Amino acid sequence: MSNSDSDTKLNFVRQIVADDIKSGKWDGKVATRFPPEPNGFLHIGHAKSICLNFGIAEEFGGTCNLRFDDTNPIKEEQKYIDSIKEDIRWLGFDWGDQLYYASDYFEKMYEFAVKLIKKGKAYVCELTGEQIREYRGTLTSPGKNSPDRSRCVEENLELFEQMRAGEFPDGSKTLRAKIDMSSPNLNLRDPVMYRILHATHPRTGDRWCIYPTYDWAHGLEDSIEKITHSICTLEFENHRPLYDWYLEQLDIHHPQQIEFARLNLSYSVMSKRKLLQLVSRGRISGWDDPRMPTISGMRRRGYSPQSIRNFCKKIGVNKFNSTISLALLEHCIRDDLNKTSGRVMGVLNPLKVIIDNYPDGKTEYLEAVNNPEDSSYGTREVPFSKELYIEQGDFIEEPPKKFYRLAPGREVRLRYAYFITCTDVVKNDAGEIVELHCTYDPATKGGNAPDGRKVKATLHWVSAKHSLNAEVRLYETLFTKENPDDTPAGKDFTESLNPKSLEIIKSCKIEPSVKDAKPLDRFQFERKGYFCLDTDSSPEKIIFNRTVPLRDKWAKILKQKKNREKQKQQKKK
Ligand code: ATP
């Protein structure tokens, strides 16, 4: 493997895997898994984990299981399972026939628990949740043993069986591991393995009324599936001793847990709990709202799977928590869409233009390039006629310096069409400009003057009678705060939601070539950005989402910020 190219450089997780393959640690095998809890839709943070786990399996000829960690029946739903599958496939990964559910292992987990009880390593505890917390102690003070800790094996076995049989109410008993109430690691202070919960599970129905905790279940799931490298996020570093303890006590297949830093993205929240709140409180239209950092939201917004994969490659994998700039994600999106989206002309804020010297009723079809980055996209014909629309912002009656677009008496190029000169401005009673009159030069067909004269601006346009009406939705960041998780006590994170995150423009005019587009088809509207046909779009009501504006306003903002900081520092000196 070459280390010269940053794409193929091994991140530390891949380095561990590569070393293990070399040393024959797992007989040269690699088995990873992606283990979502089906309690919400996947987000861009999950994409990082998916790219890592599936990527490693692909790269080293191993396998990656999709495992639903469905151990908490209260929050889990089938619709989440379906969306998770759809999102992983859309990102371009395939679990083949390696689809598993933690709930399929409940019986085995129960047997493992019995084994621990028989070893004297687990006991049924009758402390309430509150008491358990109280007895646990703190980072600076040791915990206290539960009065039930010395219960004999036979009694524990009997009580645990009764717990399973449904003989006790919720919360009245737990099964706990007997480890060390004075361990400096709080996770090792007799952690709970099972709690009683009389709840119907989407897959196992009412068969169980005791459910395993994450720490107890997760290592078993990995072990049962013969995972070699169990990759998880940094919060679980302190849980690793417990992961290892369970598997050592049971003396079963023991994967290596490896922790990496989770992805945080500026102006976004990444907690499923918070995302769920946005959905359930109706603060956005749903999990797939194009402003959401979810995979489904990004798909609807127009992000391509390749661009998300490129982003994950670019940010790499490391051991330190940090926040990645949204600008970097948008850079990856633009970079990919520039190569892969067909160009069209769309006018977001239309201003009528009448070409006075163009014949009434005539339509010409002018050749336009579909993708200057890739000639295989070919060309298309764009209709031109006497009445056109241009962008309101492309005309100023009294143009300031450096404004080179249309103004009275000025000549500009209409892309792929002709040079036009503005001859008259028509206003309504309120003094607003309602239409422009222009003349065109027939000799400039295609956009070049045979006499070599130059114009300083090229505008996009559409033919009024041929254009399609569309609604266009423009997006800003969902939050105004760079770190919306950083919410002062007593405040709600939704207070920093951006009131301007969605702007709807109702009567945009788009060239007719998009009429056969299907939902999620992506385009570049020349000079305006990348757009994607919305999933709710129909021929009667065409809706486009702006994926990302063309120009990198982020780079601009960041540059301005940097400059300001520089100036501040210079002042200090
Ligand atoms: P929660 O546990 O709060 O429900 P979660 O985000 O941890 O949410 P899981 O369904 O447990 O959700 O996540 C599945 C996998 O995705 C886990 O292995 C987890 O480590 C990984 N993951 C979750 N969030 C991120 C993130 N922001 N960056 C990288 N990986 C993540």
Ligand code: MG
């Ligand atoms: Mg989790």
